[in-house]
Amino acid sequence: KLLSSMESLQGLNVGWTKINNEGLRAIASSLTRLTKLNLVSCRLITAAGFKCLSSMTSLVDLSVNQTKINDKGLRVISTSLIRLTKLDLDWCRTISAAGFTCLSSMTSLEELNVSHTEINNEGLQAISTSLIRLIKLNLYGCRSITAAGFTCLSSMTSLEDLKIVGTKINDEGLRAIASSLTRLTKLNLDSCRLITGDGFTCLSSMTSLEDLNV
Numbered sequence: 402k403l404l405s406s407m408e409s410l411q412g413l414n415v416g417w418t419k420i421n422n423e424g425l426r427a428i429a430s431s432l433t434r435l436t437k438l439n440l441v442s443c444r445l446i447t448a449a450g451f452k453c454l455s456s457m458t459s460l461v462d463l464s465v466n467q468t469k470i471n472d473k474g475l476r477v478i479s480t481s482l483i484r485l486t487k488l489d490l491d492w493c494r495t496i497s498a499a500g501f502t503c504l505s506s507m508t509s510l511e512e513l514n515v516s517h518t519e520i521n522n523e524g525l526q527a528i529s530t531s532l533i534r535l536i537k538l539n540l541y542g543c544r545s546i547t548a549a550g551f552t553c554l555s556s557m558t559s560l561e562d563l564k565i566v567g568t569k570i571n572d573e574g575l576r577a578i579a580s581s582l583t584r585l586t587k588l589n590l591d592s593c594r595l596i597t598g599d600g601f602t603c604l605s606s607m608t609s610l611e612d613l614n615v
Contacts, residue, residue: 404428414465422450429453437462441489448474448495455481466491472500479503486488487512491539496544497522505531516541516564522550529553537562541589544547548574548595555581562587566614572600579603587612 404413406511410432415424416439425446428435434456440446441464446531451465451474461483465474466489476497478485485507490496491514501515510532515524516539525546528535535557540546541564551565560582570593578585585607590596591614601615 403500405510407432408434410435412429412437415443416441418443419445421445422447422453425450426453429456432457434459436460439464440468441465442467442524444469452477454478458482461485462487464489466493469495471495472497475500476503479506483507485509486534489514490518491515491541492517494518494531500524502527504528508532508534510535512537514539517541518543519545521545521599522547522553525550526553529556532557533559535559539564540568541566543568550574554578558582558584560585564589565593566590567592569595571595572597572603576601576603579606582607583609585609589614591615602604 404427408431413428413432413435420443436459438457438460446468447468448471451470455477458481463478463482463485470493471483486509488510496517496518498521501520505527508531511534513532513535520543534591536559538560546568548569548571551570555577558581561584563585566589573598586609588610
């Protein structure tokens with residue numbers, strides 16, 4: 402009730418709270434000016450509860466990491482929240498590999514976190530061909546993407562910050578990144594065990610890098 406009376410609110414963090422479906426509906430119906438919403442680890446919101454996000458069309462920054470959001474909830478976000486520039490889906494394990502393909506319609510995104518999810522080659526391909534404004538991408542621990550799947554990153558030429566920690570990327574994938582992503586200033590390759598010593602030599606061509614973790 403308190404939140405619903407704060408009509409001018411633009412940013413709201415209710416992460417790690419006991420907010421449920423009813424509370425989220427109250428926020429969605431009352432806080433029409435909200436541009437930033439953090440729902441990290443709000444485990445009492447069910448998969449169905451995320452449908453009410455469709456009315457929050459002013460949002461530009463949304464964190465639903467470590468929640469129960471599923472494919473249907475992600476489709477609601479991707480079709481309704483067309484102003485989103487930042488989306489955090491870290492540890493959203495109830496979104497299937499196929500569910501991530503709907504992200505291709507979110508062409509305003511500039512920052513995307515899909516770390517520790519089930520995203521696979523198909524999902525990464527959908528992102529790489531459509532999200533041309535993306536400057537920051539986090540694929541930390543995305544083990545369902547194969548070595549060959551990472552080559553499609555070469556088309557994401559706007560990227561400036563890329564995390565692919567603990568993934569299956571190999572020499573071929575790293576060469577694709579090194580030759581194409583000329584705007585990268587931050588690259589994290591920690592625990593990428595399939596890249597050989599020879600593979601790392603291609604990093605010498607990435608002259609824009611300011612922050613490198615191998």
